[in-house]
Amino acid sequence: MEAFETSGSSRAQDTTRRAGDVMKTLAREILRLRLSMLVVNELVKRRAFQVPIHLALGHEAVAVAVSMAMSGQDRLLLTHRNIHYNIARNADLAAEIAEYRLESAAPGGGRFGAMNLIAPEHGIVYTSSILGNCLPVAVGVAKGLATKHAGAATFAVTGDGALEEGAFYEALLMATSLRLPLIFLVENNDWSMYTRIAERRCALDLQRMAEAFAIPFRRLSGNDAEACLDGIAALRADIAEAQRPAIVEVTLATLGDREVTEEGKPPRTINYHHGGAAHISYEAGPIIEESERDPIFRLSRQFQSETWQQLVTEARSPLDGFLA
């Protein structure tokens, strides 16, 4: 099973040790990201944008972990649900909002909308609203990067729905064949639009798929910020050193769903897909659910109450003005 474990390289171990020292930074970044998305949610509810926005409430821990694990030359390719990575990589929420408002003064000139928003200056070189489309492109980016910067890595983020596309298999095959340092990061929220995995397809064991390709695999819990950072940083170091791709499956919940009841029928869950999450508010945040589904709730329990409140207050301070 050696091929399926991350290497014990000194670089990987150093990265892991450093991660242990940065819990407060991790918490600050995750809080900033959660509250920033709650600001955007409020603006969506006010119909401030014409572009469709896919929030990623509940995806914060993995986005911050990836951002913190990235080195200077690393590249990140995303899907239409990219807001969490864009905000994690760019602390300027005003710039993000300007992009959504299609303002020409925005860093990207308002030319990409939300579903294709990129930020090359922050390593986000490509996003796609076509399921699975970014994965083959990531293979080319990884190859191009390898010709210019030794030691750099590429991250391709996708969802469990894209695993059903042939592009996932093809990209995996090509990246493995060419020995490219590329992490296929699958955010598994169990949903593809409005159907759960069990409602649409057979089970798919990504670990066994990684075994078939003889590449590393990690399964992480998206509500465990520290584990996400440790796991992704270690894997990033491994693939850069060993020059091979890897698969990371992050199980998480996209928050914003709600249960509805109709007379005479059993309650049913309406999944959040895009637009505003009507019953979630900035004021009531940052915790959305007091359950293990919410990475912020879990994170809050890792700090003393006073420290946590201070972190929340600090995170809110620069954001309150957006909703004035």
Next chain:
Amino acid sequence: MTYVEIVNAAIRERLTRAERVVCFGQNITVASCLSGLTRDLAVHEGIEAINTPNCENAMAGFGFGLMLEGVDSIFFVKQLDFLLLAADQMVNTWNMARQAGATGSFTIVPIVVDSGFEGPQSRLNNLADFCSLGDFEAYALSDANAAETIIARHLVAPGFRLLAPSQRLFRSAANQEAPEGIDGEAGIFQLASGDAATIVAFNFAWPQARSLRAVLTAAGHPADLFGVAAVNRIDWTAIAESVARTGQLILIDDSRSMNRPGERLRSALADRGIAHRALPLYRRIDRRDLSPNPDRFVLDEAAVLEWIARSEFSVTDRTIGHAHG
């Protein structure tokens, strides 16, 4: 030299002048090297030639990923039909790459398998359809000498395009007449001059157009002859000037497409108010060519001669070409 030898030499010559190019595709460095098309690509250390797995979608995405990183690449494809598997990348990823200002060069070189006997799934020669989907450029390498010019200018240049050689022509001897490229992008070539009519050949119909012109010349009707290699963004000025002089336009297109660049030419002529008679000679598209067949695009040259000779001939739209010899 044969057509494929000239095309291969032109590719290698262009690579010699390039600093760094990633060439990739299935079987491009082994066995026949795609019938000689991709032989000896690694002309210096900066040129990488990669035999890839069979995954066209990923390979097209790979090229666009390289383009985003500013790395030039060429994707050689054994058969144009296979490229349908990469349609998402050629349309959606290209849209993003150009919007993002990607600086690299990405060229796909798909062989148009137009020999005919391969059967119902070896039928595509519709470059215009691909271009219409993705709004990119394509060039039909319908003539070895013109191909040299097109490859020199477009094989490695910022942006994305298709350069499509014709398998039917691979073993043919190169035409000795060097065509004159007459627009800045070398999408249009003047192959011969004359006053009796303006013959314009599209897609891979240049050989048929040359043959037709020879028949007309022998009958005392020498015509201007243009070969249009480009499919998109064509500057019609030179052809319009010719039609204004000759007053007679013969359009020849062998593609199995409803997207006819010749119809765009006719619109351009109408916009310019150039009076003329037009004779479109387009491939008849029907199900018979789903069966293996010689795939001959044969023109009824006698009927064209009659049309030229009898200027009062009233029919202006006729389809004389057909697919089966």
